[in-house]
Every structure is written in structure tokens, then in C-alpha cells.
Amino acid sequence: MPTPFEENGLQAPPQRGATLQIISRLCSLAAVFLAAFLVVYYGNALLLRLHGHLLDRQGNVTTLSFALSRVLIHGLQNMLIVVAWQAVARRLSHRTAHFADAVNIVVPPVAFMATAWLLPHLSPNLTLSFSMSPVLAFLLLCLFHALTLRVENVLDRSLALILWLFASHSLEMITGVPFPQSALPEADAAFVSMTGFTLFFCFLAGAMSSSWLLVKYSIRLSVLKNSWIGAELKRGETSVSGINMLDVNNLVHDMKNVIAVIKGTARMMDKKEPSERTALLLKAADYMGTMTQELLSGDEKHDLALSELFRTIERHSSAFPWKDEVSMHAAPEVEGAHIMANKLRLIRAIFNILDNAWRGNALVGAHGILLQVRLDIHGRMAEFEIIDNGPGYSGTQAAGQSGWGSTGLGLAFTRRVISLHGGSLAITSRKDQKRGARVVIYLPILQGPRPSTPDA
Secondary structure (H helix, E strand, O other), X not given: OOOHHHHOOOOOOOOOOHHHHHHHHHHHHHHHHHHHHHHHHHHHHHHHHHHHXXXXXXXXXXXXXXXXXXXXXXHHHHHHHHHHHHHHHHHHHHHOHHHHHHHHHHHHHHHHHHHHHXXXXXXXXXXXXXXXXXXXXXXXXXXXXXXXXXXXXXXXXXXXXXXXXXXXXXXXXXXXXXXXXXXXXXXXHHHHHHHHHHHHHHHHHHHHHHHHHHHHHHHHHHHHHHHHHHHHHHHHHHHHHOOOHHHHHHHHHHHHHHHHHHHHHHHHHHHHOOOHHHHHHHHHHHHHHHHHHHHHHOOOOEEEEHHHHHHHHHHHHHHOOOOOOEEEEEOHHHOOOEXXXXXXXXXXXXXXXXXXXXXHHHHOOOOOEEEEEEEOOOOOEEEEEEEEOOOOOOOOOOOOXXXXXXXXXXXXXXXXXXXXXXXXXXXXXXOOOOOOEEEEEEEEOOOOOOOOOOOO
């Protein structure tokens, strides 16, 4: 499926550093798998050597030491393989946002069982040991990943996993492994079995309690985080709404004088020696002037042509650091369409979205933002679609939260402005399943005769 850039005949801007990040992640995963395979190989070789010594010197202490060594080494081997596939599943889930939970639950157990089947074909020393039937082991791994799905910390998940594996491998001691019961003296077999029972229940209790605490901790942490974000947003909005509007108006008038001085100086510099710097300074001053005018205009709305709004967005965007990141396109049907709008506030709301898209791209070292303006299939709504190449939208952000540590007042302002215009705002993942977010602003088109009002 073509990307939004390709659909419009564009080439997506290069994602600098993305290749280096991919290579780094692949090297990290390769290192984890290599460490896991080395532990499997040398662990099995060590157990084989200990087994030979045990045949010559059987006894309570020797047999128990070997049985404990098997439990620890087999548990560690299986844990490293599962953790390696967990890391792969986490990466895959970021690429398949709609099936992220299923990927994180199913991929590690399936890949682990496939690895356990494949490794012995490469070398006998790479055989993974199971203390139960493969089907039961697969189901227990699926259950574990479902229970710890919201636990983000890898070390916490690994600690709970190793306890579950130690508990399952303790069953080997109960059945008399490494030898059949007939190969051990009766007293030694009873001693090993009793120790296996004790270890099984101890590890099982530790595994259950640690998993329960991890899940409970993750849920509480998520609730506290969302509550804190909501409180910060509410506090910020309260502080903004409490500002004395008379002081704001006085400040705006003072700012207009300062901006007029800056614009006058910039024009003189431009006439004397035109340069890109002075042109940029003039554009920035013009935009600051529109912002001050916006504060004085209140919630006034006027008849506004969509084509004029689009051209104004193109013109004013040159004063922002993301100007080279954004590709803007208007559909042919936009010509002739009108909306009732406060031009300055609506432009400010759209720029907030573009700024968020630029910051999202910066988080992952990506580039490229697409702004498209069109009408819906019925011609009743204008659609402003903004697509980026950032980390994407998970659907877990609190209302008004930007996603990079701010209180989200810019997005809250945008939602209020769109709502006052009778429109709506939708934030989703990209339709092409690639990384990035998709924001669409819907605004009603004026139908029938338009009111005769002065230009905004």
C-alpha cells in the first residue's frame, strides 16, 4: 500500500540516523541470542561432564548437587531464549499497533518452541530441556506473557519468568532425574525427590507472588501516571483562565509597539542589504503581529475561503523551524469552499499540530510531515490531515497530552478552537501501517448563501 507521500507523487524525506538505529538494534538482538546459545551449549557440556563424574561417585550430596545444577542451568537457558524472543516481539508490536498485544503474548512462546525444535538439528549440545510436555509448556508461557503484558521493565519480567522456570524444572528432581528411580539407591532417590518437592513449592510461591506484585504495580503506576497528567493539565488550564484579561490586553498593546519597532528595523536592514536573515526576521515579526491581533479578536468568526486559509498557512509556516519538514497540498475541490472561522486562531491551532508532529519526528530521528486539505465525499466537511513519521499514537495518552513531557496545553487549545468552530479532532495511527501518527481536523463547510461579513 503506498504511503501518503507516494499517493501525492512525493518522496518521503530521508530519515537520517534511522539506518544506524536499525543496525544498532539488530546488533543488540544478535548479542542477546549469541549469549543465549552460548549458555545453552556450554551449560549442556558442563552437565554432561558432571554426569560422568556422578556415575563414578554417587551419594546424597553428589546426586543433589547435580540435580540442583540441572535445575539452575536449564532454567537459565530457557529464560535467555524466551527473553531474546520477548525483545523481538516488543519490536514487532511497535510495527503492528493494531495487534500489539497478540504479538507480545503469542510470538515469544511460538518462537521459543520453534527454537527448541531447531537447535538440536544444529548440534546435540544445543538441546533445550523441558520438565513437562511441550504443549503444556507453550500454554504456560502464553499465560505468563498475558499476565505480565503491561510490565514494561525487562528485569522485572525476567525475574518472574526465571522463578516460574525454576519451579517447573524442580519437577525433574521429583521424578528422579537425572537417573531413573531404579538407578539410584532408595535413600538417595527419596532425598532428591523430597528436595524437589520443597524447591517446587518455594519457587512456585515466589513466582506467583512476584507476578501478582508486578501486575498490581504496573496497573497502579499507569493509573497514577494518568492521574498526574490530568492534574497537571487541569492546573495549567486553571492558571491560564485565571489571568486578568485587562493585564493581557495592556501587555498585547505594549507588544504591538515592540513588534512595530522590530519590523521597522528589519525593513531598513532589508532595503540596505537584503538577506535571508532579514526576510526571516520580517516573517517572524509578521506572525507575532498576527498572534497579538488574535488575542484582541476574541472569538469572532468570519466567512473564510479554504484556499485563502491554505495560502496563509503556507506563507506563515516559513517562520518556523519545521518549515522545510512540511509538504503541503490542497485538493482541487478546496477552491470555492468557505467556512466560518476565526482565521488567526484556526491557523494557530493547525500550527500546534504541525509543531507536535515535528517534535514527534525528532524523538525517533525521523523527518517528513504531510499536510493535506480536502473535502469529504459529501462536500460538507473540510478535512485537514497531518501525517508524520514519529513514534505514532498508541491510544494511551491522556486527553490533551502531547506525549513528550509537556502539560499538553497546545493540544488542549487546539481542541477548544476546533470545538468552537463546530468541528472535531481525530488522532490515530497511520492507515498504511507504517510508524507515525495521523491527525485529522474536520470543519463544517458553509452551505447556501453566505453571510456578508468583513474579511478576517
